[in-house]
Amino acid sequence: MIRHPHFETMPRAELEKLQLERLKKTVAYVYERVPFYRDSMQKLGVKPDDIQTLTDVANLPFTSKLDFRDNYPFGLTCVPQDEVVCVHASSGTTGKPVIAPYTQKDVDTWAELVARSLVCAGMTREDTLQNAYGYGMFTGGLGLHYGGKQLGATVVPASTGNTKRQLMMIQDLGTTAISCTPSYALILHETAQELDIDLYNGSLRLGILGAEPWSENMRADIENKLGITALSIYGLTEIMGPGVSMECPHKNGMHIWEDHFLAEIIDPVTGKTLPYGEQGELVITTLTKEAQPVLRFRTKDITRLITETCACGRTMARMVRITGRSDDMIRVRGVSVFPSQIESVLLTVEGIEPQYMIVVDRQNAFASDELEIWVEVSESIFSDKMAQMATLQIKLQRELDSVLGIKARIKLVEPRKLARTEGKAKRVVDRSELPQL
Ligand code: DLL
Numbered sequence: 001m002i003r004h005p006h007f008e009t010m011p012r013a014e015l016e017k018l019q020l021e022r023l024k025k026t027v028a029y030v031y032e033r034v035p036f037y038r039d040s041m042q043k044l045g046v047k048p049d050d051i052q053t054l055t056d057v058a059n060l061p062f063t064s065k066l067d068f069r070d071n072y073p074f075g076l077t078c079v080p081q082d083e084v085v086c087v088h089a090s091s092g093t094t095g096k097p098v099i100a101p102y103t104q105k106d107v108d109t110w111a112e113l114v115a116r117s118l119v120c121a122g123m124t125r126e127d128t129l130q131n132a133y134g135y136g137m138f139t140g141g142l143g144l145h146y147g148g149k150q151l152g153a154t155v156v157p158a159s160t161g162n163t164k165r166q167l168m169m170i171q172d173l174g175t176t177a178i179s180c181t182p183s184y185a186l187i188l189h190e191t192a193q194e195l196d197i198d199l200y201n202g203s204l205r206l207g208i209l210g211a212e213p214w215s216e217n218m219r220a221d222i223e224n225k226l227g228i229t230a231l232s233i234y235g236l237t238e239i240m241g242p243g244v245s246m247e248c249p250h251k252n253g254m255h256i257w258e259d260h261f262l263a264e265i266i267d268p269v270t271g272k273t274l275p276y277g278e279q280g281e282l283v284i285t286t287l288t289k290e291a292q293p294v295l296r297f298r299t300k301d302i303t304r305l306i307t308e309t310c311a312c313g314r315t316m317a318r319m320v321r322i323t324g325r326s327d328d329m330i331r332v333r334g335v336s337v338f339p340s341q342i343e344s345v346l347l348t349v350e351g352i353e354p355q356y357m358i359v360v361d362r363q364n365a366f367a368s369d370e371l372e373i374w375v376e377v378s379e380s381i382f383s384d385k386m387a388q389m390a391t392l393q394i395k396l397q398r399e400l401d402s403v404l405g406i407k408a409r410i411k412l413v414e415p416r417k418l419a420r421t422e423g424k425a426k427r428v429v430d431r432s433e434l435p436q437l
Contacts, residue, residue, distance in 0.1 A: 003119040007259045008314045012307065015315065019262055020054050022287035027051050027060065030293055033078040036071055037061075037295060057262060057285060058273045062296045065098060068238060073099040079291050089137040090237040091424070100139070100237050103290040107146065110240055113257050114147020117246035118177075120255060120314075121208055121231045125152030128173055128203075132166060132180035132188075133211065134423055135159040139241025140211055144179045147243060153177075160184065160422040163191040170204060171197065179208040182218055182230070183425035186354055189225040190416070200227035208233050210242060212424045213322050213340045217347035219251075221354050232321065238297050239284050245319055250311045253318025260288045263317060264296070265305055268326045279304045281326055282319060300325045302338070328428060330360060332371045332406045339427040342373065345403050349396055351381035355418045358428045371408040373400075379415045413437060 002008050010018070028048040030037040040061040041047065050056060068076065073096075077084070085104050089097040102110065123129065129148040133140030141159055148155035156173060158166050160180070166188060169175060178185065185207055192199045204226060210233035222230045234254050235242035244261055245254035256263050261284050265274045268281040282299045303319040310318060324338030331337075339358055346352050355376040375396065383389065393410045400408045417437055 001119050001122075001124070002313065003116040007257075008116070008255070008316060010259075010315055012315055015258060016054055018259060019287060020051075022259075023054065023057060023262060023285065024048070024051050026285070026287055026289075026293050027295065030078060030295060034076055036067065036076060054262070055273075057264065057296065060285075060295050062271065062283065062298050063238075063294050064298050065238070065300075068098040069096050072096045074101065076294070077101050077292050079103055084291055087137075088139045088142070088237060088241060091138060097137075098237050100241070101291040106240075106289055106291050109260065109288060110143060110243060111146035111150040113240070113260060114143055114243035115150035116257065117233055117243045118147055118151050118153065118208065120246045120248050120312075121177075121206060121233075122229070122249050123151065123153060123177055123206065123208075127176045127206070128154040128156060129177045129179060129208075130156040130158050130166065130169060130173070130175040132158050132160055132178060132184060133242075138423075139235065139237050140179075143235070143241040143243060144208065148179075163187055163422075164195065167192055167195065167197055167199075170199070171202065174203040176203055177206040177208060178204060178228070179233070181211050181424055182207075182209045182214040182222060183212065183420070184422055185209060185222045185226060185230070187420050187422065189222075190420075200225070202227070204228050207231065210234055213324050213328075213338070215340045215344035215347065216321065217344045218354055221347060234319070234322070236299060238294055239286060239299075240289070244284070248310065248312040248314065252310060253306050253320045255310065255314050255316045255318050256305075258316045260286065262287055263305060263319065265303070266298075268300075268302070276305045276307050276317070279323075282322075300327055302326055330358065330371065330428070332408075335405050337371075337404050337406055341404055342371075342400065342408075343427070345399050346373075346375055346396065349392070349399055351378050351392055352376070352396070353378050353415065355420075356427065357418055359431055359434065360428055361431050371406055372411065373408050374411045374413050374418065376413050376415060376418050382415055 031048045046059050083103050084101040088100045131144045135141030207228045207230040219230050231247040233242050233246050235244040245256040247254045264283040265280040274280045282301045284297050286293045302323045306318045309315050353376040357374040359372040396410045
C-alpha cells in the first residue's frame with residue numbers, strides 16, 4: 001500500500017519541479033526572517049533570486065549542529081512564539097541540545113509523514129503499534145505516536161524501559177508492531193528468554209527500528225530472534241524527527257520523502273556535491289517547514305542515494321543503510337572503520353552476541369595502532385575451557401583483519417555482562433569510562 005501515491009510515485013521530473021518551487025519559497029522565507037541565514041548567504045554572495053534550478057542549492061551555505069548551538073534556543077526560528085505549538089530537543093549529551101520548534105502545520109506534516117512511513121513498512125489501521133521510543137523531548141516517542149494515530153493504528157505509548165511490562169503488553173494486547181531502537185529490540189528478546197516468553201511465535205510481526213546505526217547482520221539477528229520483519233526508520237531532530245525516510249519491505253534503502261526534503265550527498269572533507277550513487281555525507285534542506293526550516297543541514301551520516309524506481313513502485317530516492325556518522329569513524333593504523341562495519345563482521349562469527357564495545361583512547365583522537373573490542377559470548381558457547389575461548393578470539397581477530405584490514409585485540413566477555421541501554425546504544429567507549437567487570 002502507498003499512502004500518498006500522487007507524491008510517492010511522481011515521475012522524477014515532476015517531483016524536481018515541485019522541489020524547486022518549494023526550495024525557492026523556503027530560501028526567500030528564511031532570508032527574510034532569520035539574520036543567520038541572511039548573513040551567511042550574503043557572505044557567499046547569494047540572494048534568493050539566484051536559485052533558478054535545483055542544482056543551484058549547491059551555492060547556498062551549509063548549516064551545522066554548531067549553528068544550532070550558537071543560535072540556541074530560538075535564533076533559527078522563523079515564526080513568533082504564539083505560532084509555536086510544541087518544542088522538541090536532541091538528547092544533547094555534550095553542551096546545549098538542539099531545539100526543534102513546530103507550528104501546528106509542522107506537527108500535522110510530521111504526523112502525516114510518519115503515517116506514510118508506517119504504511120511504507122506495511123502497517124495498516126488493523127495493527128497495534130507498541131511505541132517503545134522514549135517519550136519526552138526526544139522526537140522518537142511523540143513522532144511515532146502522532147504517526148501511528150494519524151494512520152488509525154492502535155498506539156500503545158509504552159515509552160522506553162520497564163521491559164517486563166512491555167512484554168506483558170505485547171502478549172496481552174496482541175501487539176503486532178514494535179517501534180524502538182534496534183538495541184532495545186535485542187533487550188526485549190533477552191528478557192523474554194529469561195521469562196520463558198516465546199516472542200518468535202507471538203503476535204509481533206514488524207519492527208520499526210531506528211535512531212541509531214545498525215548493520216544488515218544485526219537486522220538478520222533481530223528478525224531471527226523476534227520472528228519479525230525489521231525495517232529502518234530514519235530522521236533527526238534538526239530536520240523534523242523520525243519519518244524523514246523509511247524502508248519498505250523490499251529492504252533496498254530508505255525512501256526519502258522528497259516532496260518535503262531535498263537530499264544531497266557531499267564529500268565530507270571538501271564539501272563538494274557528489275553525483276547520485278556515490279557515498280558521502282547526507283545533506284538535507286527542508287522544503288515545507290514553517291517554524292524552523294533548515295538550509296543544507298550537514299547530517300554527518302554517511303550513505304549513498306539510489307534514484308531508480310523501487311520494486312514497490314515509489315520513485316522517491318532511497319538512502320542506503322547508514323554506514324555510520326562521520327564523527328564516529330575510527331582510524332586504526334590509517335584504516336578508517338565505522339562501528340557498524342565492525343558489528344557486521346562480529347555477527348558473522350558463531351558464538352558471539354550482538355553486544356560489543358569498542359574501546360578508544362580519546363587523547364589519541366580516535367587514531368590508534370590496535371583496536372580493542374569487548375565482545376559478549378553466547379551462553380551456549382561460553383565455557384571455562386581456555387582453549388575453546390582462545391580459538392574464538394583468534395577467529396574474530398582473523399575475520400576483522402581479513403574483511404576490514406584492521407588489527408584488533410579481542411576481549412571476550414561473559415554473557416550479559418556488558419551494559420545495555422534502553423535508548424541509543426553507545427558502541428564506542430573511552431578507556432577512562434570502561435566498566436569494572
Ligand atoms: O534519532 C530521530 C529518530 C527517532 C529516528 C526514532 C528514528 C526513530 P536524533 O536524536 O536527532 O533523532 O538523532 C539523529 O540518529 O543523524 C543518525 O545518525 C541516527 N539515526 C536515526 N535514524 C537512523 C537509522 C532521532 N534508521 C541521528 N539508521 C541521525 C541509522 C539513524 N542511524
